Amino acid sequence: MISVRRVRYKTFSGPRIKGTDPYTIADPINHWSRALWLTSRVESGGKFGAITMYDGTACTAGLHQAIAVYPKELRHEDFSARDDQGSLWRLLRMIAAVPDFPEMDALLGSFSYKNWYLSPSGALRYSSDATVLIKGKDKRVKRGDKVYGFDIRQTFTPDEGSVPRSGPKWKESRRWALLFHAVFSNPKSYKAQTLYGQEHFHRYCKRKKLRVSGVVKTVGEWLYGGNSDDPSVSTEGLDLALSTFWSHSVNAPAKAWSTLKRSLARHDINSAPDAFAKDLLRRLGRSTYGRWNFSDRNGRWARTRLSAMRSGYWSADLFKPGGVMPRNL
Numbered sequence: 001m002i003s004v005r006r007v008r009y010k011t012f013s014g015p016r017i018k019g020t021d022p023y024t025i026a027d028p029i030n031h032w033s034r035a036l037w038l039t040s041r042v043e044s045g046g047k048f049g050a051i052t053m054y055d056g057t058a059c060t061a062g063l064h065q066a067i068a069v070y071p072k073e074l075r076h077e078d079f080s081a082r083d084d085q086g087s088l089w090r091l092l093r094m095i096a097a098v099p100d101f102p103e104m105d106a107l108l109g110s111f112s113y114k115n116w117y118l119s120p121s122g123a124l125r126y127s128s129d130a131t132v133l134i135k136g137k138d139k140r141v142k143r144g145d146k147v148y149g150f151d152i153r154q155t156f157t158p159d160e161g162s163v164p165r166s167g168p169k170w171k172e173s174r175r176w177a178l179l180f181h182a183v184f185s186n187p188k189s190y191k192a193q194t195l196y197g198q199e200h201f202h203r204y205c206k207r208k209k210l211r212v213s214g215v216v217k218t219v220g221e222w223l224y225g226g227n228s229d230d231p232s233v234s235t236e237g238l239d240l241a242l243s244t245f246w247s248h249s250v251n252a253p254a255k256a257w258s259t260l261k262r263s264l265a266r267h268d269i270n271s272a273p274d275a276f277a278k279d280l281l282r283r284l285g286r287s288t289y290g291r292w293n294f295s296d297r298n299g300r301w302a303r304t305r306l307s308a309m310r311s312g313y314w315s316a317d318l319f320k321p322g323g324v325m326p327r328n329l
Helices: 031-044 071-075 088-096 102-113 149-156 168-184 187-207 219-224 236-251 253-266 273-286 300-311
Strands: 005-009 012-017 116-118 124-126 130-134 137-141 209-212 215-218
Touching: 012 168, 031 187, 031 236, 031 300, 071 149, 088 102, 088 116, 088 187, 102 116, 102 168, 130 149, 149 168, 168 187, 187 215, 187 219, 187 236, 209 219, 209 253, 215 219, 219 253, 236 253, 236 273, 236 300, 253 273
Parallel strands: none
Antiparallel strands: 005 012, 116 124, 130 137, 209 215
8 A cells, every 4th residue: 555645845735655666876886877866865765756746846756856837936827837847747758658658648648637738848738728727817728738837736736735634635636646656656667767867967067057257158067077978077075066966956956056156166176176075065065045054954964965975885984074075064
């Protein structure tokens, strides 16, 4: 029997299902493998099949926890679906390419019942012309239009991301959680989840640009000399720092970028990689954003550090006082 718990987070509530099979690294020497492994430990407990539907994102799934909708876009409804949807749908598109996958067929069938379909580009779209109720207003949609984030969240997690403890709305939300869990806990989806998780970081390397001390480069150029396809990281401390950075970036991209820029401005990552690594990790661990601060015993720093230390992928000296990632900052 799969355990589905109702969890509250701030003003939101909804189902949570813990993951099942642990994610293990086939090639621990690969930098992207280690970065994804560390991210998955903090985001999904390092297991396939973790489903989060209690934080206003409608549904979050995958090793690095891809989201269905952006809560910030729904906070002030502009009645435009253009920027409502998160990366979960692109991940599902990859999984949908796997043949002979009844659990995926069941999920897609439930979308179809809602007048939705998953497009080849990785977006959730309306199957036919209709009128939908969005934040108290009737809105006409045409076939092929993107599904409103409000519609997605209201479907998966009524009411507006705050699911009751019991009754029809809880049962329906629980049903969706189990449908998603059946897909993401199935080994047929594991390769797509792993590849997409690594590509998530890789895309930022290629597309995201940072201005540091008047110089503009892509993230990949700043961190990996432009070779982000198969990055070579010069020291073990730098590898740990960048893996931690990528893990934090999933939680709060804007905060992670601003932190990275400060460290890049202070230390040359090429000539002084360990000084840069220590500075970056200290900035992340001393941040007062969310639960990033090192003083929070169950915060992001503590959980990331403990996972990295116990993994065996990085030397123990890195976690001692004087190392790049000590317990106390």
